Amino acid sequence: MSYGSTPVLVDVGLTVPAGAGVCVTGENGIGKSTLLRCVSSLQQADEGAVRVFGAAPGDSPDFWRAVATTVEPPTWYPGLTVREHAELVCRAHGQDPDESGIDEALEKFGLAGHADAIPPSMSSGQKQRLTLALVLLRPSSLLILDEPEQRLDPEGRAMVAGMLAEYLSTGGSLLLASHDDKFAVASGAEMVSMEQLTGPGSPAGPS
């Protein structure tokens, strides 16, 4: 995978076993986000293969019902409040909005006071927390999160790490990129650096 003449990912191998969590670490610009985008099918690798649950990732509804990600910068519907966005996501996945814990999730992420706000009016940190709340509210089998600890205060980081650990304990799989080792450990994900994944005959990560 390269941007123009600059190679970003060369000979990368990574396997995330179902029900396990892997946290990719590494310095800025090393290709963590690109790797997550390739796994999410939001970017096509020049060569090689990506398999998610045994199939090539793509634009199919089955894939996106199984995979929830924060890799992309979010957009928001006009005229819809924070709580209504959460309710819409739950309704689209066939969940009962009254029983899916929307208010608890907003409370946990410190957004209860902004439930009636429209997302574009919130700060970038609040929008980040809302995106995390949405991906954790909806059902999924694999979470792909790009630096979820960004823009969160220490308490928020501990809480999100706890929620990710709970997600793993319920059988979900987790692939995340992070700069915060403490956060990664608390989330229950196994840490692997980009250097470990790179190179011919790479050990395919923590498989």
Place this chain on the structure above:
Amino acid sequence: MTAVVALRPVRRWIRKAQASHRDRGDALATIYTVVFSIAVLAVMAQDTLRAVFSPLVPHLSGVGALATAACATGLIHLALRRLGPVSVTRPAAYFLLTAPVSRPKLLAPSLLATAFGAAVAGGASAFGVLGNTVAPGSSLLIVTGALFGVLLALLASAAQSRPRLASITDTVARIALAAGLAGLVAEATGWTPPGLGGEAAASVVVTVTGALAVSTMLAFLLGVRDLARTPNDAILESAKTAGTLADSVYGIEPSFLSEMLERRYWATRRLRSARLPRRLPPLTGQDLLLARRRPARLVWTAASTALPLLLISVPRWVLVIALLAGMVIAAKATSATIKTDAGNPVLLRMLGLDSRQVVQQRLWVPAVLGTVWATVALGLLQAAGGLPPGQWWAMGLALGPVGGVVAIRAARAGFVRNDLIPVDTPMGSVPTGPIVYAFAGLDLLILALPAVITLLGDRPATWTAIAVQAGAAALGIRAYISWTTDPSRVGLAR
């Protein structure tokens, strides 16, 4: 305290610095192109312009003329308020607004340009009203209209720095527009307005216009002084408006402007979270919520069903275009949601819905709005005797869903594609991207052909014609959904 810096040398320096980056003939070439284009368009559209401004058979009564003038006043004021009206360019907003320069001197050129534009609009409106009015009127009234336009610009400028005045003037302008339209519709449907007592004496017109000229001059001087109190946020907002408008025009990308207006509208609203209707599919419920949250738009849409009544006596094709346009505009009330999805499907991925589910769920509200609009508009036209016999309300029911699918297709077009190859014509190179964009959606109006043929041919709306229209709409919408959506794909692009 920082001393006030003279603005003129700063502006002169900016102009000189800019001039060094430009070709010498650039400005002249732009002026030539603009003047040439206006001249060509004026010659091409001279018959239409004459029909609009000075028809052979004038039809407006005295009250009708006043109603038209009220509409023009309301529209000019609302347009000025939407633009600012006092504004600066975006670079000036960044560099000069924060500099210690005289605020009135910084903003005066903008006020002058606005006043000039408003004068042209006011004068043109007065010219149009005079040309359409049965009773003769002094041509000096065109000057009166222009002066009134300048006063409107000054009023809008004063309102820019006074929120309370802004609220009052906006309300008055909307009432003037609504009352004017109501008067015109009432007259078109057979109401005989009272006479206004003949033509005003020339001396009265001269006196009134003279007094207006003096007051306008004084008001302008006061207005320039008053510019000092225009708040920074108001200027920054109008600078953004002017900049986005320029981007839309130069980039031939109307979505820049519509997105800005949409963002600005919701930024000023205080919402309270509501529950999405349980019995409706989630996206239909969301669209319904969005439509309910724009009550003013719904009221204007409802009121606009009466506007085709004004076109009973004009050529039938004009009425048909107005009917189709009104139906599509009514159906576009919630198209912002599908525009969001088409521009970036990140939320659709979050929702995990396929493109067919999305389009089917999002089609309901536009189809219902288009149907209600078409049914009421055609029903009113028939009640006013403007249509041949038949079940025109049922024709509205059969036609309306086409408005919905046109709105959906237009919203799915996303952005203008500027990568398409331009077409060379004898008139010059024509960019194809904006043309494709402009016709996205409108091409589906072919599904309205049965109703259009019935209307143009002045034929009665028989049950056969209605069934043909209903069949065309149903088959067309079904084909559109099955060809442009896929249950195995999430994104709406195509």
